[in-house]
Amino acid sequence: MANSLTTNVTETFQKIYGEQPSMLLQAPGRVNLIGEHTDYSDGFVLPVAINLGITMAMRPREDSKVRVYSIDFDETMEIDLSDYQNTNDSWQEYIKSLAWALQEDGYELRGWDGVMAGNIPIGAGLSSSAALENIAAKAFALASDFTLSLAKMAILSQKGENQWVGVNVGIMDQLISAAGQQGHAMLIDCRTLEYEHIPIPDHVTFMVLDTMTRRELTNSNYNLRRQEVEQACEVMQIDLLRDCSQAMLCAFQEQLEPLIFKRAHHVVTENDRVLRFGEAMRTADLQKMGELLNQSHASLRDDYEVSSKELNTIVEISQAHPACLGARMTGAGFAGCALALIDAAQVDSFKQYVYDNYHAKTGIEPNIFPVDSANGVQVL
Numbered sequence: 273m274a275n276s277l278t279t280n281v282t283e284t285f286q287k288i289y290g291e292q293p294s295m296l297l298q299a300p301g302r303v304n305l306i307g308e309h310t311d312y313s314d315g316f317v318l319p320v321a322i323n324l325g326i327t328m329a330m331r332p333r334e335d336s337k338v339r340v341y342s343i344d345f346d347e348t349m350e351i352d353l354s355d356y357q358n359t360n361d362s363w364q365e366y367i368k369s370l371a372w373a374l375q376e377d378g379y380e381l382r383g384w385d386g387v388m389a390g391n392i393p394i395g396a397g398l399s400s401s402a403a404l405e406n407i408a409a410k411a412f413a414l415a416s417d418f419t420l421s422l423a424k425m426a427i428l429s430q431k432g433e434n435q436w437v438g439v440n441v442g443i444m445d446q447l448i449s450a451a452g453q454q455g456h457a458m459l460i461d462c463r464t465l466e467y468e469h470i471p472i473p474d475h476v477t478f479m480v481l482d483t484m485t486r487r488e489l490t491n492s493n494y495n496l497r498r499q500e501v502e503q504a505c506e507v508m509q510i511d512l513l514r515d516c517s518q519a520m521l522c523a524f525q526e527q528l529e530p531l532i533f534k535r536a537h538h539v540v541t542e543n544d545r546v547l548r549f550g551e552a553m554r555t556a557d558l559q560k561m562g563e564l565l566n567q568s569h570a571s572l573r574d575d576y577e578v579s580s581k582e583l584n585t586i587v588e589i590s591q592a593h594p595a596c597l598g599a600r601m602t603g604a605g606f607a608g609c610a611l612a613l614i615d616a617a618q619v620d621s622f623k624q625y626v627y628d629n630y631h632a633k634t635g636i637e638p639n640i641f642p643v644d645s646a647n648g649v650q651v652l
């Protein structure tokens with residue numbers, strides 16, 4: 273990911289603070305292969321950490337001030353750890369959210385100076401926020417001389433985003449950005465937080481299909497979907513949809529409002545698809561993997577209703593290309609990116625075909641690139 277970012281943050285750090293940074297950190301974004309809108313029901317997900325992310329140059333301070341300059345936003349955040357407020361300042365709140373979550377958890381924090389830059393498209397559904405949260409968690413831990421397990425880092429990053437930023441996200445993005453492994457996807461059980469790294473099969477490529485449409489998660493229907501699945505649980509008297517089988521859901525169909533039934537139906541069937549996709553991936557059953565991706569898209573479009581016109585268009589175009597084994601929207605939805613599993617030998621013709629057809633239908637130029645897997649948060 274990082275060569276040009278590393279040079280950029282290091283040189284900028286020297287210019288601003290007049291010294292070399294003492295540490296360089298890196299955190300990746302992610303693409304979710306399958307398991308969408310299942311994490312907050314304690315279900316299963318299967319994301320990959322990608323070679324796009326955030327790089328931070330930093331140096332611990334002796335006092336309780338935190339100063340971070342963002343090259344991308346050309347803005348500086350400056351806070352004192354003994355007194356800071358939520359001022360709704362976009363990226364800055366994600367760093368403050370970690371100060372808050374760590375302090376709430378009893379950690380004694382010391383200050384640090386930092387310079388950061390990233391290359392994840394923001395709002396595209398590739399988890400720029402989770403990367404920012406994890407890199408802030410790591411910076412606080414290094415500056416304050418404590419270690420955080422990867423699971424703990426993910427839990428506190430999620431807590432910060434839920435309670436400080438105010439978006440009720442699940443644990444997937446934070447955990448994959450913390451614990452991803454190059455060359456592998458990660459099957460996560462969001463109930464136990466246990467995970468398994470599954471090698472990405474040879475001869476296929478996952479392509480990211482960025483529709484170039486954007487959403488604001490805070491303004492989206494994301495929190496509404498969470499309420500809808502909670503309603504389903506209330507009727508069935510269970511804590512979370514992880515505890516619901518397809519047979520059980522069918523037994524309750526009469527008692528659930530049709531819309532609530534559809535929402536629950538997506539989650540319950542998607543959990544099953546994730547486990548089957550994991551099996552297919554272990555045995556490199558590419559056809560099966562593709563079919564499950566197509567089914568996941570249909571379920572997100574029709575049952576969960578988190579797709580969009582552009583996402584459906586790019587997925588349908590992709591599915592029509594002979595190299596494509598399967599395609600679906602990825603991430604929270606409403607806008608952003610889809611994903612296609614294709615024959616690695618046909619990357620160029622696939623890319624050209626999807627570009628031309630999507631552009632012709634929507635007037636928008638999409639951004640199409642292969643998923644290049646990466647490791648989770650690291651000190652370089």
Ligand code: GLA
Pocket residue numbers: 307308309310311312441442443444445603604605
């Ligand atoms: C966002 C959230 C995740 C997950 C996905 C949908 O990326 O951050 O926790 O819920 O949406 O699968």
